[in-house]
Amino acid sequence: MTAARAFDPVELEILWQSLISTVNEQARALQRAAFSPIVREAGDLANAVFDRRGRMVAQAVTGTPGHINSLALGAAAMLEEYPVESLAPGDVLITNDPYKTAGQLLDVTVLVPAWRVPAGGGEARLIALFGSTIHHTDVGGYGIGAGGRDCFEEGLWIPICRLMTGDGAGGSERNSDVWKFILSNVRQPDHMAGDLHAQTASGEVGAQRLATLCDAHGLDDMEDLADEIIERSEAATRATIRELDAGSHRASAVLDLADGSLIDIVCTMHVDPEAGEITVDYEGSSEASPWGINVVANYTHAYTTFTVRSVLNPDIPNNHGSLAPIKMRAPEGSVVHAVPPQPGTARHVVGMFLPNALLKALAHLKPSGAMAEGAGAVWTMQVNGHHDDGSPFITAMFTYAGGVGARATKPGLDACSYPTGVSAVPIEVVEASAPVRFLRKALRPGSGGNGAQPGGLGQVIEFEVDTARPWQLNAVTSRLTEPPQGIFGGEPGASGSFQVNGEPVTTQTRITLQPGDTVRLELPGGGGYGPPVDTQDRDGPVAS
Template identity: 30%
Template sequence: MTEIDSGTVDVVTASVIRSAMETICFEMATYVSRTATTPILNQSNERNATILDADGKLAALSVGIPQFMLSSTLPVRFAAEFFAGELYPGDVIIANDPYNGGGHLPDVNVFSPVFDEAGNVMLFASIQCHHGDTGGAMAGGYNVFAKDIWSEGVRYPLLKIVEAGRERRDVVLTMRANNRLPGFIGDLRSQVGAAQLGARRLTDVISEYGPDTVEGAMRWSIDDATRRFSNEISGWPNGTYEADVYCDSDPAGNRDIHVHVAITVEGDRLIIDFEGSDTRQDINAWSTFGNTRGNVIAQLATLVDPSIPKNEGFFNCIDLRVPKGCCLNPPEGKPVSSGTHHPGVEVGDAIAIAMSKIIPDRCCPQAYKFGSPRQMWGDVDPRTGKSFFDHGGEVSAGWVSAAKGTDGWGALSAANGNLIKASAEINEQLFPHILRGRNYRTDSGGAGQWRGGCGSHFVKEVRTQTKVNQYVVNQRHTHPGIAGGCNGSPDRVMVGTELVDPAVSGYPLEAGEKVVYDFGGGGGWGEPLLRDPQAVLDDVWDEYVSVEGAFRDYAVVITGSLEEMTLAVDHEATELERKQRNS
């Protein structure tokens, strides 16, 4: 038996309850994918579910976007405090405020309290989704030129959309009036349904096992994560390990947004301090504290035993210090739509680089470098006569880093979690565009003993007048390699005839014009000259690496040609070339 403050629970029962909660999270997330009305949710799966205790501590989560899930805790914690004594069975609450624990305005958290038989709040079932519009001065939820949060869209710190089981028509009306997309309320109701489903399922779990056992199981799971993560930390050498990472620029063109981290290992605990990060107040690159916190844990969780449950136990092992006023914890009112991505994901890069000085064998940056998601919209789809708004769910593909023993593979980085690239056929049916091509880019993955994944070349042609929003990074400060691996290739984006650097907003395209993306590759792991020449030859056969790139980056001499199917490694010349470079 394992002793818990609220009583006792055996490990088997605690594990069963934890598995039940994770299954409920999966069911909530799947509910949204099957009932939502817009492609970003019903195709791309940008939704995640979590279960939290009465105080807003994370108890369980679904498979999803790591940072997204881990940033859902603070809004629920705020609601638990704000509505203390005013929560009722059947309530459903909505929140998207970056300055009350959220990430940015498009990420809407919908959650429902769950009560025990005595009428006490015991749990929260939460579902967080990205929405395509937030009101504000510009369509799409990414007003990258906004000077403040109010220009970006509407903040909902807390709203009861359902109170005691009854939908509040005034709240629905208000939210509908502040959003451009006709499918917004459908997506919102999909979330409400998922939260209600989660609450029902959790009520069944409480009825079956009893509130003391369920509470004990949650505490056991959190304590288990704390114990196991702290045990891993205790095996690392004490000391302070630092890293500096830069983002090319903010959307307004302010260069070299700086993220500095110092990770101190003290016994079985970590101090993670971002003192020294950018404090310029005129930049437009702000990651909220909740977003920064989520990115920290998301990266750390990839470096340790993957069987450790991802819950509040991770947070318990860390003293997180993010100075107020720096780019990772902005003063209230700063715009944060693009900052959720950059410098948000640079937080993960900094953690990975600092940790590579401690446990390089486990390090791999779990990040992406797309700037902000591309949006395309127009007044008239000639096939329907209606307006359209394309969120770009089929576009981003790149930045997949290598890890020790594994080349980078696939099209989406681990940080994008459960996201699915929408198919060309579905996208063309929904929007008046044609996908003219998408393929891997040769020589784009960072060289290393294990090669970074290739970036991609993507071409999309518009068939009617269309406007485009796009912010681009990774053109100068590219995706990092680890343990001697090389950085991935840079990004390059053309919208019509304009090279995007760093951003365009509402850029007009006429029918027949194109947007062309060259997405960057992932970073390599380990010294490139240690890569097996046969693996390099295999990459040349697959057109991931050119014959010239094999020699330039890996000192591998390849004879013959791909066209004639006569490629081969000249082992003697390769050995000589590598000896010369190492001398």
């Protein structure tokens, strides 16, 4: 048995930065090649490299926490069904199984093995896998929105299978039956095909760069490097937790939906310094909703680990090692642990809301990391209908963010997609893809909660659709009655408002609108931090 290679600190840092550069290049290739605006313009994606055991070693900077940390678990699930020993050069795996990956059928995961011929010659050996998860425009079924009543109604379910197969000469060819099934069940087959090829090609870019890295540094594979990175990351995370006091801290937050129903998120954070572990237990949270907002365990785990890590020590690399000491428990069948066939296309409404409860519990452990509640999930819109000549149109999903909660030393950010990190698809791109006309897009004055540090502002958006025919809108909103709460005496931010022609909309389902109808969105503002201060200070008026 060959002894594990030892890495000195300088060499390890060079290899680490080269590995990060590799996955970042994979992400850039995917974003540039993607057909869907939500990927190309907004960055609704994740990219990472995995070792032969399915452990995430490094992630790209671009992407969302929900995708990347779900991918960290999803890749291992894919390799359980297709072990590395069963794969051949040219094979590519695919799935959108929501309960094993990112929680909604629109998020498709592709895993591309990286092969390398050893320096001494012989057969190519699988040395790593490059994974990506992206939000596809359509997978058939109900489409964007919370109206699907089970996962079968929500769209096409792609089980873990081979998207591409090896051609025997080191190349790939389509698994034609799988491609036929997929493209026959979606509304925009060209977009789907283009995005799948972009995912495959970007994985191949990563594989090529990794082979170059191995050649340059005399590595036969990346097993020893992966072990070193993962072990160091885990040790650093456990050391951070060991500095905390033992104890349990309970917190909660309330989320309201458009139909007036309330979702309780309850978390108890158990700190075990001796083991160097934190366990977050969601016992007491609401049962699963009949609407498609339920969160699978992977996605709950993703935003749980993201929030805990970002407060305690965000400088430690995000990989299998740093995620391992953070455990998560959630009752099966609850809104934070959906099981088949509970629906979840709009699971981001709850998933992106989780930090509002988690940050309250973390405030007991690290007060300097405390933050008031923010708007939570981005609001998502999708418009479809027919042009005047009868030809159909459908927009990619476009998203808008409210205000972020204030922090101990800084105001909340205005109209910022926290915690997801996606950008808004530019209105020019939306208008170019469909007859949507934006009438207004501006910050919402006064929507941030007052405090020693004020909450971030929400925004106001108005749009209409230029067609002589009825059209449909799938909208996912929240925080319409329950405003984001302040912290330590800070005041709440403003709640949101979703209107059509000035009238509130109180449904979770797709709505049909008429020519000339105007949609108005008023997104929530973030809560304030600390008691409001005097409106005058020594330098003059404090900006609101």
